[in-house]
Amino acid sequence: MSGPAPGALAVEMRGITKAWPGVVANNGVDLSVRAGEIHALVGENGAGKSTLMNILYGLIRPDAGEILLGGAPTRIAGARDAIAHGIGMVHQHFMLIPVFSVGENVMLGREPVTGGAFYDHARARREIEKLTQRYGLALDPDARTGDLPVGLQQRVEIVKVLYRGADILILDEPTGVLTPQESAELFGVLRDLVKNGKTIIFISHKLREVLEISDRITVMRRGKVVGHLVTKDTNEQEIATMMVGRAVLLRVDKKPAKPGPAALHIENLTARSDQGLPALRDVSLDLHQGEILGIAGVEGNGQSELVEVLAGTRHATGGRIMLGDRDVTAFDARADRDLGIAHIPEDRRGAGLVLNFSIADNMVLGRQRAPAFSWRGVVLRLGAIGEWAQRLVKEFDIRAPGIGTAARALSGGNQQKIIVAREMASRPRVLLAAQPTRGVDIGAIEFIHRQLVAERDEGTAVLLVSAELDEIRSLSDRIAIIYEGRIVSIEPADTPEERLGLLMTGGGGAA
Amino acid sequence: MTAVSDILHLLVTADLWQAALAAAVLLLLPALGGVISERSGVVNIAMEGMMLSGAFFGVVADLAWHNVWLATLVAILAGGAMALIHAVVSIRFRADQIVSGIAINIFAAGLTVFLVRRIYGLQDIGHVGPSELLPNVNIPVLDQIPFLGQVVFRQNVVVYAALVLLVLVHVVLFRTRLGLRIRAVGEHPHAADTAGINVYMIRYGSVITSGLLSGLAGAFLAIGVSNTFVPNMTDGRGYIALAAMIFGKWTPGGAFLACLIFGLGEAVYANNSTIHVSPYLLSMLPYILVLVVLAGVVGRSSPPAADGLPYVPGAE
Numbered sequence: 001m002s003g004p005a006p007g008a009l010a011v012e013m014r015g016i017t018k019a020w021p022g023v024v025a026n027n028g029v030d031l032s033v034r035a036g037e038i039h040a041l042v043g044e045n046g047a048g049k050s051t052l053m054n055i056l057y058g059l060i061r062p063d064a065g066e067i068l069l070g071g072a073p074t075r076i077a078g079a080r081d082a083i084a085h086g087i088g089m090v091h092q093h094f095m096l097i098p099v100f101s102v103g104e105n106v107m108l109g110r111e112p113v114t115g116g117a118f119y120d121h122a123r124a125r126r127e128i129e130k131l132t133q134r135y136g137l138a139l140d141p142d143a144r145t146g147d148l149p150v151g152l153q154q155r156v157e158i159v160k161v162l163y164r165g166a167d168i169l170i171l172d173e174p175t176g177v178l179t180p181q182e183s184a185e186l187f188g189v190l191r192d193l194v195k196n197g198k199t200i201i202f203i204s205h206k207l208r209e210v211l212e213i214s215d216r217i218t219v220m221r222r223g224k225v226v227g228h229l230v231t232k233d234t235n236e237q238e239i240a241t242m243m244v245g246r247a248v249l250l251r252v253d254k255k256p257a258k259p260g261p262a263a264l265h266i267e268n269l270t271a272r273s274d275q276g277l278p279a280l281r282d283v284s285l286d287l288h289q290g291e292i293l294g295i296a297g298v299e300g301n302g303q304s305e306l307v308e309v310l311a312g313t314r315h316a317t318g319g320r321i322m323l324g325d326r327d328v329t330a331f332d333a334r335a336d337r338d339l340g341i342a343h344i345p346e347d348r349r350g351a352g353l354v355l356n357f358s359i360a361d362n363m364v365l366g367r368q369r370a371p372a373f374s375w376r377g378v379v380l381r382l383g384a385i386g387e388w389a390q391r392l393v394k395e396f397d398i399r400a401p402g403i404g405t406a407a408r409a410l411s412g413g414n415q416q417k418i419i420v421a422r423e424m425a426s427r428p429r430v431l432l433a434a435q436p437t438r439g440v441d442i443g444a445i446e447f448i449h450r451q452l453v454a455e456r457d458e459g460t461a462v463l464l465v466s467a468e469l470d471e472i473r474s475l476s477d478r479i480a481i482i483y484e485g486r487i488v489s490i491e492p493a494d495t496p497e498e499r500l501g502l503l504m505t506g507g508g509g510a511a
Numbered sequence: 512m513t514a515v516s517d518i519l520h521l522l523v524t525a526d527l528w529q530a531a532l533a534a535a536v537l538l539l540l541p542a543l544g545g546v547i548s549e550r551s552g553v554v555n556i557a558m559e560g561m562m563l564s565g566a567f568f569g570v571v572a573d574l575a576w577h578n579v580w581l582a583t584l585v586a587i588l589a590g591g592a593m594a595l596i597h598a599v600v601s602i603r604f605r606a607d608q609i610v611s612g613i614a615i616n617i618f619a620a621g622l623t624v625f626l627v628r629r630i631y632g633l634q635d636i637g638h639v640g641p642s643e644l645l646p647n648v649n650i651p652v653l654d655q656i657p658f659l660g661q662v663v664f665r666q667n668v669v670v671y672a673a674l675v676l677l678v679l680v681h682v683v684l685f686r687t688r689l690g691l692r693i694r695a696v697g698e699h700p701h702a703a704d705t706a707g708i709n710v711y712m713i714r715y716g717s718v719i720t721s722g723l724l725s726g727l728a729g730a731f732l733a734i735g736v737s738n739t740f741v742p743n744m745t746d747g748r749g750y751i752a753l754a755a756m757i758f759g760k761w762t763p764g765g766a767f768l769a770c771l772i773f774g775l776g777e778a779v780y781a782n783n784s785t786i787h788v789s790p791y792l793l794s795m796l797p798y799i800l801v802l803v804v805l806a807g808v809v810g811r812s813s814p815p816a817a818d819g820l821p822y823v824p825g826a827e
Contacts, residue, residue: 079705097699097816100694108691108702108703109703110707113688119690160706
């Protein structure tokens, strides 16, 4: 299959409208993508990017509007249809089966067979080798997919799409889970693909990447297209303003830190992962009052376990944690909390909130025994809880119909703000913030960042774990790099991204 | 101590193992059904009800038409029909699959008792004549092998069929395109869907197949092992099959091994007259084994990742 000539329109979506009960996800959206370009689709969460792409990929049927492929009106009734028309999608959450081999994942749905029914391993291997050579994407077809690093899993996704003969590739937030090196590699791959005549639609909210990789940009906000831009004629600030609908502060404004004495002293800490493997190996760190210490690392290198051990939700297998002059190593979450260790957990929906509880109830989770909120720790003082929640909702600008609303009904950003509000309002000595802005809109990110800095300025010791290097670099006063459960280096805040990236992957001549 | 030596004595007789294999097959068929259904992502605890329906309708058909093969077909279809209900409720309507399964088991128990009274009056359903039972077949030559010949090659036709099905299910699940797709749907239906696989069709097919297999087990029970229908005659076998499936880590071979252990327990009980221990105690043996198994002696076994989760297209 060969697509239309370069420069002609490969995809045209006209007047696409899709409403769910209560929300209009897409409202008269127009999108045109030229053959052979990298077209970025940007917007905040809930702006309707994913809906639009799911419509193009046939997973969702629009209420109105039409789709033209190579100039011809086309009805796409399902993924199978989309594939047949040369559209492939690399989903944000990989559509890979961890227990399958790379080969099986790539072949799934278009498996080579012998004898009419039997899966043909040999041919699967050959097909993958062919693709590998053609596009320079090395992969071991027999590896178990779940064992591969995220960057390679994404490569499996791309090869999967190419195997299906896609000319138009949709990539949904492809860099969200990648290290800077992996992202750079991905961009190289994307440029090669374009040279090979492919057309790419790149969904992202990371503006720097969009500016780096795309040719043209379509900006969405609240279900509508608010701007068509040519990449070389625009800048980060212009796109951000379009996305959010108001001027946004992209850089965090902060004064130099005035660190005090160590609030948390960690000594030779070891712990195991859920799988029983060593996750932390001899971690020693000092976290000072009035500083933000960033933990940078590729996900799965022990940062989650570190936060959990400090928060008291995971047992340490060795070492010591001192809060001031108290040994809190063996303390559980409740004892840690009572001593002033607050925790913004990375799994917002699983560990941070009870989704079916109201905002008010979520606001006192973990503090329900405090005399202010209950009589002798038995009977809840609902009035006091309500007033407290009212106050925090206002203070933290949580957009919700009321404090009785279930947390489940809120957007990710507002859910996260509930947790941030609850943890900060407890006036902690130590604040553990794990992925505090994951999956949160630019507007809310800006707000949470400001709150974290304000907390620091009040003298709280803040430990920040984030997969976003930008976030680590802009907020932290010092950066500790974790690799395979070890702190391999502690770097100043202005360390170049390349060096951090190298350290995170075990290179860089770490001490 | 005499009880232990009695059992040890029993364990070296071919008679015991022959009975154990037959008892195991009664569990293996629904267990294979469970493996298929759950590999596709639909939790199935309704094998008991499917089996019971198969037993009842098999007997009814046999009494009516005096043709055991037709009766077996009816039994298989009856199991399949029950499975279809489970499939519609849990796939189309995305209801809780455990609740649906329990409902089907209770429904099957009630329906069969009701129909027995309605059709035959009270509980006397009548007996199927010996010529209308699923026959035992000795495989020539092979049945002369010492010990093994009696255990494996002097069995009911259903036992042979089950052993063939065991191999077949294994090959289909792990060697064919269809099997790859069934497992993909059970692990990550969304991924399967985006790869152009019809998730619903695979799940319907798998659940219904589990019913067909359970129905065959019902036929074996009612018009093979015995010759009549008695209310609740499956006696928890569907649940033991479920335990066998989990014990076997959702693989046909593993499930078979588990079924053999349970079957052996049942065969020992059947020979309780030769053992100096309370038969009540012996009758508990398979169930104690189930509890031990479920308590995790076999180690943590993890089901297919999407087992029990209804598939909603387009949702994350």
